[in-house]
Amino acid sequence: MNSFSQGFFKAFELILNLNPDLIGIIFLSLKVSGLALIIATMLGLPTGAVLGLARFPGRGLAVSAMNTLMGLPPVVVGLFVYLLLSRKGPLGFLGLLYTPSAMVIAQTILAVPIVTALCHSAIVNVDPIIRQAARTLGATPLQETVALIHEARYGILSAVIAAFGRVMAEVGAILIVGGNIAGYTRVMTTTIALETDKGNFELALALGIILLAISFIINAALHAVQRKGAVPSL
Amino acid sequence: MKMVLSHIRKEYGGKTVLADCSAVFEGRGTYVLMGRNGCGKSTLLRICALLEKPDSGDIAFFSAESRLPQDLLLRRKITLALARTGVFNTTVMKNVAYGLAIRGVSPAVTKQKVVQALAFVGLEHKKNQRALTLSSGETQRLGIARALVIEPELLFLDEPTASVDQENTEIIESIIRTMKKDGRATVIMTTHDREQAERLADRLLVMKHGRIEETPLP
Numbered sequence: 001m002n003s004f005s006q007g008f009f010k011a012f013e014l015i016l017n018l019n020p021d022l023i024g025i026i027f028l029s030l031k032v033s034g035l036a037l038i039i040a041t042m043l044g045l046p047t048g049a050v051l052g053l054a055r056f057p058g059r060g061l062a063v064s065a066m067n068t069l070m071g072l073p074p075v076v077v078g079l080f081v082y083l084l085l086s087r088k089g090p091l092g093f094l095g096l097l098y099t100p101s102a103m104v105i106a107q108t109i110l111a112v113p114i115v116t117a118l119c120h121s122a123i124v125n126v127d128p129i130i131r132q133a134a135r136t137l138g139a140t141p142l143q144e145t146v147a148l149i150h151e152a153r154y155g156i157l158s159a160v161i162a163a164f165g166r167v168m169a170e171v172g173a174i175l176i177v178g179g180n181i182a183g184y185t186r187v188m189t190t191t192i193a194l195e196t197d198k199g200n201f202e203l204a205l206a207l208g209i210i211l212l213a214i215s216f217i218i219n220a221a222l223h224a225v226q227r228k229g230a231v232p233s234l
Numbered sequence: 235m236k237m238v239l240s241h242i243r244k245e246y247g248g249k250t251v252l253a254d255c256s257a258v259f260e261g262r263g264t265y266v267l268m269g270r271n272g273c274g275k276s277t278l279l280r281i282c283a284l285l286e287k288p289d290s291g292d293i294a295f296f297s298a299e300s301r302l303p304q305d306l307l308l309r310r311k312i313t314l315a316l317a318r319t320g321v322f323n324t325t326v327m328k329n330v331a332y333g334l335a336i337r338g339v340s341p342a343v344t345k346q347k348v349v350q351a352l353a354f355v356g357l358e359h360k361k362n363q364r365a366l367t368l369s370s371g372e373t374q375r376l377g378i379a380r381a382l383v384i385e386p387e388l389l390f391l392d393e394p395t396a397s398v399d400q401e402n403t404e405i406i407e408s409i410i411r412t413m414k415k416d417g418r419a420t421v422i423m424t425t426h427d428r429e430q431a432e433r434l435a436d437r438l439l440v441m442k443h444g445r446i447e448e449t450p451l452p
Contacts, residue, residue, distance in 0.1 A: 133320030136283060137333035137384060138310035147332075151323055229323065 004201075011206035022206060029187040032100055032174070033167040036107035040167075041160055044112045048119025048159070049149060063120060069113035074106075078176030081106045085177065098179035103187070106173040111163040118162060122155020123148060154229025158222055165218045169211065235297055235311065235387040235420065236260035237282065239446075242291035244277055251277050252288070253444030259388075264414050265422045266431040268449075269441030275424035276317060278441070279390045282422065283314035295388075310337065314390040318397075319377030326352065326368065327361040329376060333384035351383040355409055371402025378409060382418065389413075391423035395430065403430075410434055 014022050051063055083089050085097040085105075096102045126148050134147040149156070171189035178185035180194055188207045195204035242255040251274040259265055269275050280286045281293060284304060295302040295312075302308050313333075322329050330351055334344040352358040355375040360368065368376060374394055381389055391410070395403040407430065413421055414436070425431050431438055438449045 127320065129316065129318060129320035130322065131320075132285065132316060133322070134332070134336075135285060136314040136316065137336065137380065138306070138313070139336050140306060143336045147322070154323075 008205055008209075010202035011209055014202065014206040015210065019206075022203065022210075024183065025186055025188055025191050025207065026210060028100065028185075029168065029189075032103045032187060033107060033164065035104045036111055036167050037160065037164050039104070039108045040111035040115050040163055043108075044115025044159075044163075045119050045156065047112075048116045048121075048156075049123055049145075051116070051120040052123030052152075053145060053148065063117075066113050066117040066120065070117050072110055072113065074110060074170050074172035075176065077106055077109050078173035081109065081173065081177045097177060098181060098185060100178070100185055102177040103174040103185060106177045107167040107170060110170060110173060111167050114163040114166055115159050118159030119152070119156050122152040122159060125155065126151045154225050157225050158229075161218055161222045161225065165215060165222075168214055168218070235295060235302075237388060238292075238294045238296070239278075239282070240292040240294070242278070242281060242288045242293065244274070244281065244286075244288050250444055252281075255291070255441075255444070255446045257439060257446045257448075259420060259422060262414070262417045262420055263436035264410060264434050265420070265437045265439060266435035267422065267424045267439045267441060267446070268428060268431040269424075269426065271426055273441045274444055275426075275441055276392050278446075279314060279392050279422070279424060282388075283312060283390050284309055285314065310384070311386060312388040312390070313381045313384060313386040314392060315374075315377040315381040315394060317392040317394075319373045319380075321365045321368075321373055321376065323366055324364070325361070326357060326363050326365045326376060329365045330380045330383050333380060337384070347383050348379075351379040354382065354412070355379040356405060369402075371398035371405070374398050374402065374406060375409070378406070382413070386419050389419040389421050391421060393424050393426070395425070395427075407434060 047066075051059060051066070081102060082097065084091050085094065085102055086092055087097075096105070130151050131144050131148055134144045139147060169189065171193055174185075174187060175190050175193065178187070178190065180186050180190040186194075188211050192204045192207050192211070195201070195207075237259045239255055239257045242252050243250070244252040255278060267275050267278065277286070281288050284293075295304070295308055322332065327348055330348045331344050334347060339347075349358060349361070352361050355378055357372060357375055357379060360372065365373070365376060374397070378391070378394065381391075394410070395406050398406065410421060410423070411434065413419065423434070432452060435451060438451050440447050440449045
């Protein structure tokens with residue numbers, strides 16, 4: 001218990017002193033997860049919109065697949081990306097294994113189904129009368145689609161925030177493909193795992209507190225977005 | 235603009251909703267299409283507003299005796315205020331501005347027209363309020379303002395007072411009378427309320443058994 005409280009005290013000291021190692025790890029975490037989120041949004045939002053708006057054979061199957069992939073085990077994704085990027089793998093010639101790029105790829109794979117499935121859900125839940133209203137006012141089919149997506153904007157933002165929460169807290173996949181190399185691929189979650197193994201709880205706790213703070217901010221943002229977008233009860 | 239319906243027929247799942255509807259609508263004024271709930275009034279309005287196609291028959295629009303193609307240009311000269319107004323999740327002002335925004339009207343002109351339209355329906359004091367917080371009567375008036383702001387030549391109103399209280403019914407009826415007085419548009423509205431139909435109509439049409447019959451006003 002004593003070492004626990006000492007750990008907390010030292011953790012706050014590291015945070016308040018803006019420890020360069022700590023700052024570097026936080027910055028890399030945000031960079032990798034942020035990039036993965038941008039790519040996942042660029043892929044997931046149009047896919048979710050197509051699944052929500054278009055009618056084509058196999059659409060139901062595609063939606064079910066996306067919903068299933070939301071629960072992808074990170075270590076399985078890590079293994080898959082590892083095999084893909086390892087020297088003997090199909091993409092081994094790119095030399096991306098144990099680089100931040102490999103971590104971005106793994107996190108993107110984890111985030112795309114979340115963004116896609118939640119964007120699809122946000123779009124299909126828009127009242128169909130919105131499309132009719134836009135049409136009666138003279139909208140073209142494209143303008144109708146834009147109106148629908150605009151109406152789903154709070155749900156779409158929630159999808160992006162939820163995906164960010166997932167990738168920020170992820171450890172299994174990036175540990176496998178990033179290798180946890182100090183100053184290069186070491187991020188918050190992998191550092192916590194390593195430092196805990198070494199018995200060095202101070203840095204692990206400091207990062208844990210920051211990760212919790214980020215998680216809290218994400219949840220608060222999500223809650224605020226949902227409250228703003230909620231249909232008021234009259 | 236003149237609208238001619240010739241032998242319009244529409245079925246849903248084997249049930250005939252419109253059997254043989256023919257009518258001519260031309261000149262400014264208020265046409266009231268009356269009939270019981272489920273008699274096909276809304277379906278006919280949706281066909282007139284080009285939201286749906288009839289199974290058979292013809293709907294034609296004329297300007298100075300030349301038939302207009304049924305394209306986006308025509309669709310932007312007619313509009314339908316739905317019985318249940320589809321409100322965008324934004325402010326009252328942005329809701330009303332939508333039709334102008336998609337036509338590429340400048341923000342300054344849009345603002346001016348929106349304020350005028352909101353004043354016309356008595357909602358100018360709620361312009362910055364979130365539209366989803368309006369009462370059902372106010373929402374219906376918002377739907378009318380949103381339709382009016384685009385200055386349509388033909389305005390269809392589907393049961394504009396069906397789900398509103400007495401006070402809002404009177405306000406909406408007053409708006410329709412003012413539109414008629416100003417000659418803003420040809421208004422074609424539906425109602426199931428005979429007294430309301432007689433109060434507002436220049437021409438009264440009754441829908442029975444999927445057909446339109448013109449009825450003289452008392």
